Amino acid sequence: MANIPQRxxxxxxxxxxxxxxxxxxxCSNGIVLGAIIRAIASLNxxxxxxxxxxGIGCSSRMPVYVDFNTLHTLHGRSIAFATGVKLHKxxxxxxxVTGDGDCAAIGGNHLIHAARRNIxxxxxxxxxxxxxxxxxxxSPTTPHDAYATTAPYGNIEPDFNICNxxxxxxxxxxxxxxxxxxxxxxxxxxxxxxxTGFSLIEVISACPVIYGRLNKKGGAxxxxxxxxxxxxxxxxxxxxxxxxxxxxxxxGILRKEIRPEFTAEYSALCKKIQTAGGx
Amino acid sequence: MTEKDKTKTTKEKASLAAKPESKxxxxxxxxxxxxxxxxxxxxxxxxALDAGVDFFAGYPITPSTEIAEILAAELPKRNGAxxxxxxxxxxxCAIIGASLAGAKAxxxxxxxxxxxxxxxxxxxxxxxxxxxxVDVQRVGxxxxxxxxxxxxxxxxxxxxxxxxxxxxxxxxDSVKESYELTIRAVNLSEKYRTCVIxxxxxxxxxxxxxxxxxxxxxxRIINRIKPTVPPQWYKHYDENQKYLSPLASFGEGYRYHxxxxxxxxxxxxxxxxxxxxxxxxxxxxxxxxxxxxLVQIExxxxxxxxxxxxxxxxxxxxxKAAIATARAxxxxxxxxRPLTIWPFPDDAVRKMLRNVDTVIVPELNQGQLIHxxxxxxxxxxxxxxxxxxxxxxxxxxxxxxxxxxKEVC
Ligand SMILES: Cc1ncc(C[n+]2csc(CCOP(=O)(O)OP(=O)(O)O)c2C)c(N)n1
Ligand code: SF4
Ligand SMILES: [Mg+2]
Numbered sequence: 001m002a003n004i005p006q007r008x009x010x011x012x013x014x015x016x017x018x019x020x021x022x023x024x025x026x027c028s029n030g031i032v033l034g035a036i037i038r039a040i041a042s043l044n045x046x047x048x049x050x051x052x053x054x055g056i057g058c059s060s061r062m063p064v065y066v067d068f069n070t071l072h073t074l075h076g077r078s079i080a081f082a083t084g085v086k087l088h089k090x091x092x093x094x095x096x097v098t099g100d101g102d103c104a105a106i107g108g109n110h111l112i113h114a115a116r117r118n119i120x121x122x123x124x125x126x127x128x129x130x131x132x133x134x135x136x137x138x139s140p141t142t143p144h145d146a147y148a149t150t151a152p153y154g155n156i157e158p159d160f161n162i163c164n165x166x167x168x169x170x171x172x173x174x175x176x177x178x179x180x181x182x183x184x185x186x187x188x189x190x191x192x193x194x195x196t197g198f199s200l201i202e203v204i205s206a207c208p209v210i211y212g213r214l215n216k217k218g219g220a221x222x223x224x225x226x227x228x229x230x231x232x233x234x235x236x237x238x239x240x241x242x243x244x245x246x247x248x249x250x251x252g253i254l255r256k257e258i259r260p261e262f263t264a265e266y267s268a269l270c271k272k273i274q275t276a277g278g279x
Numbered sequence: 280m281t282e283k284d285k286t287k288t289t290k291e292k293a294s295l296a297a298k299p300e301s302k303x304x305x306x307x308x309x310x311x312x313x314x315x316x317x318x319x320x321x322x323x324x325x326x327a328l329d330a331g332v333d334f335f336a337g338y339p340i341t342p343s344t345e346i347a348e349i350l351a352a353e354l355p356k357r358n359g360a361x362x363x364x365x366x367x368x369x370x371x372c373a374i375i376g377a378s379l380a381g382a383k384a385x386x387x388x389x390x391x392x393x394x395x396x397x398x399x400x401x402x403x404x405x406x407x408x409x410x411x412x413v414d415v416q417r418v419g420x421x422x423x424x425x426x427x428x429x430x431x432x433x434x435x436x437x438x439x440x441x442x443x444x445x446x447x448x449x450x451x452d453s454v455k456e457s458y459e460l461t462i463r464a465v466n467l468s469e470k471y472r473t474c475v476i477x478x479x480x481x482x483x484x485x486x487x488x489x490x491x492x493x494x495x496x497x498x499r500i501i502n503r504i505k506p507t508v509p510p511q512w513y514k515h516y517d518e519n520q521k522y523l524s525p526l527a528s529f530g531e532g533y534r535y536h537x538x539x540x541x542x543x544x545x546x547x548x549x550x551x552x553x554x555x556x557x558x559x560x561x562x563x564x565x566x567x568x569x570x571x572x573l574v575q576i577e578x579x580x581x582x583x584x585x586x587x588x589x590x591x592x593x594x595x596x597x598x599k600a601a602i603a604t605a606r607a608x609x610x611x612x613x614x615x616r617p618l619t620i621w622p623f624p625d626d627a628v629r630k631m632l633r634n635v636d637t638v639i640v641p642e643l644n645q646g647q648l649i650h651x652x653x654x655x656x657x658x659x660x661x662x663x664x665x666x667x668x669x670x671x672x673x674x675x676x677x678x679x680x681x682x683x684x685k686e687v688c
């Protein structure tokens with residue numbers, strides 16, 4: 001992966017009319033976009049076979065910039081649209097880009113059911129702990145006590161652990177990383193693309209302009225450094241005492257298992273009843 | 280051997296030869312005999328299959344569920360996809376996604392689910408993605424009376440999704456027509472690249488009638504136009520003839536963008552008023568420039584009529600019965616029945632109602648179609664337009680209509 005030239009990103013962008021992009025300076029969304037493209041390039045997947053689906057939010061604006069089959073849908077519904085695409089043409093690689101609000105609040109039901117079906121979608125959830133696009137309202141991942149425009153006195157609700165939710169629901173590939181750990185992110189996306197089954201990658205990311213300001217996080221570079229300093233790899237957790245783990249972002253592949261995949265099961269069902277009928 | 284005996288023997292033969300494996304075989308054997316006893320929901324399901332529907336996503340709801348159940352059994356036999364989604368929000372989104380991947384996709388629901396689908400229906404319209412939504416109406420608002428008939432969703436089928444956009448909505452009056460209009464709904468969705476809605480009455484959905492389905496060879500199928508240009512020349516929204524533009528599927532090398540944001544002709548988001556206006560105009564014109572193709576209306580005993588009944592769906596059946604009795608008593612009364620309720624058949628209605636004195640509009644709601652008729656009959660004197668409404672879960676009977684006819688003549 002290391003020898004993929006930087007210019008590769010430009011080959012995957014749509015250059016006419018789509019730029020400048022909508023993201024603020026310092027936003028992590030571009031970092032994630034770069035990692036997705038490099039992971040795809042490193043696997044040499046035919047771009048005609050890639051469908052990138054998103055919902056609504058800053059993060060969900062990603063598809064328009066890339067030269068794949070791209071589908072920017074409704075708030076919360078990206079996984080449902082992606083399910084339709086994948087079930088009709090299972091050979092397509094369907095990547096879902098979604099935000100914490102899109103995926104875990106309004107879209108939470110689709111997330112858990114897609115995970116349960118283990119349908120082969122690669123969901124990349126960009127978790128900036130806030131509703132960026134609408135200007136900083138609380139999301140299901142806004143930490144307790146953090147500020148949001150709809151939690152002006154601090155958030156009294158506990159936050160959601162989306163990876164645990166997805167694992168509980170049956171996702172067969174679940175990973176977490178941060179926008180600081182770009183190489184790790186890239187290799188996780190590559191892993192997910194090679195995995196068969198419902199895959200969720202949570203990328204803890206920085207929204208310096210809204211979440212950062214509301215919570216005095218000190219700007220994009222500082223937020224990324226915090227991700228570096230406040231996260232530990234899963235492999236290290238075994239050796240550490242609980243108090244060193246408390247409150248940290250645990251990075252790594254949290255689950256990777258082989259389980260029957262929905263579209264494969266469906267094809268098998270078709271074959272089975274068709275041969276039974278022919279007897 | 281009499282004709283009756285022959286049927287009997289064929290029937291016996293059919294039952295001797297291994298029991299039909301499936302509803303499909305059953306229906307095919309029945310088809311040899313030409314006449315079948317069938318429910319409206321069955322007719323919709325078989326109409327969908329004959330129209331080439333190869334993708335269904337839905338969520339169970341009375342009184343539409345049989346459609347999903349039949350397709351769950353039939354689609355896998357033909358390599359079509361069936362999926363029971365977690366809700367109706369997901370169902371409409373899944374059929375749109377499948378359609379973009381090249382499927383002919385359909386979902387079926389009833390009032391509560393139809394409400395949930397509205398945002399997705401708007402998405403299909405703005406992105407010009409073919410799909411069909413069947414709404415088997417029941418009494419509302421809210422959960423209402425799930426197994427009782429109502430015609431409360433007529434306006435919702437047009438205005439239900441936020442924002443402004445024209446609709447194509449079809450409305451059958453019988454089991455046979457449910458089959459025909461399902462095929463037509465799929466065809467129109469492919470041709471006009473939009474979400475077409477088929478409204479059904481609960482009574483038609485569950486009523487059994489003897490119908491004679493045509494041979495599949497005689498069913499007219501319309502498939503979306505595929506682009507012939509190389510990918511770099513492809514415009515996802517192309518104003519070619521009559522605003523009907525080709526549609527590439529995901530995975531065919533065209534790599535276009537689809538968004539629910541207002542977009543330019545390539546599908547990329549835009550805020551430019553000129554491009555926004557162009558998009559909205561395209562959505563409007565592709566319907567309004569093709570009214571003749573879209574509108575279907577039945578005119579029954581109208582030649583000399585002085586009283587017209589304007590009714591759709593099951594209510595028109597009561598009207599026909601009332602007309603038979605009234606005509607026997609010498610009353611000149613006829614029926615106008617829209618098979619396409621949206622776009623509303625303005626010109627046809629205006630013309631056909633020109634020579635009548637009174638129009639009676641029976642509806643199983645508090646008055647929806649009547650406003651459209653009123654708009655077109657401004658010339659009628661006061662009292663020239665008479666509603667009959669019922670929202671109790673009961674049908675409007677031939678007598679209800681007959682009494683009204685007698686009041687006015
Ligand atoms: C049905 C619906 N409800 C609400 C909105 C308004 N809305 C747009 S984006 C958004 C939140 C996005 O948050 P998230 O998914 O975390 O994405 P981010 O902008 O943070 O990347 C909301 C509430 C909408 N577009 N549609
Ligand atoms: S508001 Fe936040 S998430 Fe949205 S583009 Fe700006 S920095 Fe990124
Ligand atoms: Mg967010």
